Amino acid sequence: MRAAFASGTDADNPLAALTVGERPEPVHPADDWVTVEVRASSLNHHDLWSLRGVGLPADRLPMILGCDAAGIDPDGNEVVVYPVIADPGDPRGISILSERFPGTFAERVAVPRSNLLALPAGMSLTDAACLPTAWLTAWRMLRTVGRADEADAVLVQGAGGGVATAAVALAVAMGKRVYATSRDAAKRERVAELGATAVEPGARLPERVDVVVETVGAATFDHSLKSAAPMARIVVSGATAGHEPKVNLRRVFAMRLEILGTSMGTPEELRDLLAFCAERKIQPVVDSVVPFSRIDEAFAHLHTGQAFGKIVIDHQA
Numbered sequence: 634m635r636a637a638f639a640s641g642t643d644a645d646n647p648l649a650a651l652t653v654g655e656r657p658e659p660v661h662p663a664d665d666w667v668t669v670e671v672r673a674s675s676l677n678h679h680d681l682w683s684l685r686g687v688g689l690p691a692d693r694l695p696m697i698l699g700c701d702a703a704g705i706d707p708d709g710n711e712v713v714v715y716p717v718i719a720d721p722g723d724p725r726g727i728s729i730l731s732e733r734f735p736g737t738f739a740e741r742v743a744v745p746r747s748n749l750l751a752l753p754a755g756m757s758l759t760d761a762a763c764l765p766t767a768w769l770t771a772w773r774m775l776r777t778v779g780r781a782d783e784a785d786a787v788l789v790q791g792a793g794g795g796v797a798t799a800a801v802a803l804a805v806a807m808g809k810r811v812y813a814t815s816r817d818a819a820k821r822e823r824v825a826e827l828g829a830t831a832v833e834p835g836a837r838l839p840e841r842v843d844v845v846v847e848t849v850g851a852a853t854f855d856h857s858l859k860s861a862a863p864m865a866r867i868v869v870s871g872a873t874a875g876h877e878p879k880v881n882l883r884r885v886f887a888m889r890l891e892i893l894g895t896s897m898g899t900p901e902e903l904r905d906l907l908a909f910c911a912e913r914k915i916q917p918v919v920d921s922v923v924p925f926s927r928i929d930e931a932f933a934h935l936h937t938g939q940a941f942g943k944i945v946i947d948h949q950a
């Protein structure tokens with residue numbers, strides 16, 4: 634079957650490690666696994682990390698990339714694929730599709746049947762394919778870990794990214810005052826259209842915030858600390874621009890800040906997210922929909938850092 638996969642890894646030039654070509658049909662490691670016909674998928678920064686060799690050792694190559702998918706299950710139902718697989722072989726006890734088990738950038742993907750969620754009525758497969766990684770992560774960062782219910786104001790760093798645009802859209806829908814930083818003036822304009830107050834990285838905010846959504850890392854972490862109100866939650870799920878920031882510990886204890894790490898979310902959280910988006914008619918922020926035949930161009934676009942929101946792959950084109 635047609636697939637996009639890491640044929641090697643390249644820390645400096647990840648795009649050089651991407652191959653589009655034929656891979657064997659999915660296999661089922663256990664009886665409760667099923668094969669889904671993928672109709673739409675979406676790119677995540679995770680796919681670039683994999684091509685760089687982060688979390689993807691040489692003994693797992695070649696590996697079909699892709700965490701997110703929506704498609705058709707063996708009974709003909711439209712489904713969304715929850716991408717986290719219980720994995721006793723991994724120190725975390727879990728792995729995400731494309732880390733140990735083949736990912737979603739293929740005609741078909743195999744997962745445990747319990748990883749399939751029904752597509753909500755009124756939601757397109759293209760929109761649903763945006764939700765299982767970036768949007769689920771943002772949802773958990775805000776709702777569960779950041780306790781956004783108790784918050785008035787939220788700051789989202791690096792606003793153009795998949796997780797970040799999701800966090801802005803969700804926090805606005807939750808009725809919060811939302812601030813967002815971006816290095817790019819055009820992205821700041823677009824994030825303002827989503828309902829956030831957009832500022833340059835490092836800019837002083839008009840107020841301190843209760844929750845910070847932090848996926849950028851070293852480049853923005855000091856600003857996250859400075860922008861946090863007493864007892865704020867700084868929720869970290871990524872470190873695109875470096876994972877070893879300088880941290881002012883005096884500010885952490887004096888302001889009684891919580892710095893909380895999180896990854897992905899539970900199946901129940903994905904179910905809640907799907908219901909929230911369907912009820913509120915929230916559409917994911919989509920940068921572009923690219924036919925599978927041009928998936929290499931989609932990777933190149935993600936790699937430029939110019940994308941605003943999710944890059945979706947149409948597997949039927």
Ligand SMILES: NC(=O)c1ccc[n+]([C@@H]2O[C@H](COP(=O)([O-])OP(=O)(O)OC[C@H]3O[C@@H](n4cnc5c(N)ncnc54)[C@H](OP(=O)(O)O)[C@@H]3O)[C@@H](O)[C@H]2O)c1
Pocket residue numbers: 676677678679682766767770790791792793794795796797814815816817820834848849852853870871872873874895896897935938940942
């Ligand atoms: N732990 C988890 O479960 C989980 C899940 C999803 C994602 N992540 C991680 O979260 C991060 C974001 O993922 P994504 O898929 O949303 O990525 P993405 O779509 O590629 O977005 C990355 C964003 O980071 C910002 N950025 C990058 N380099 C920067 C720099 N030097 N200074 C300031 N901002 C910078 C950019 O924002 P601007 O251009 O607007 O400034 C960019 O839009 C990645 O590191 C990813 O691995 C983790």
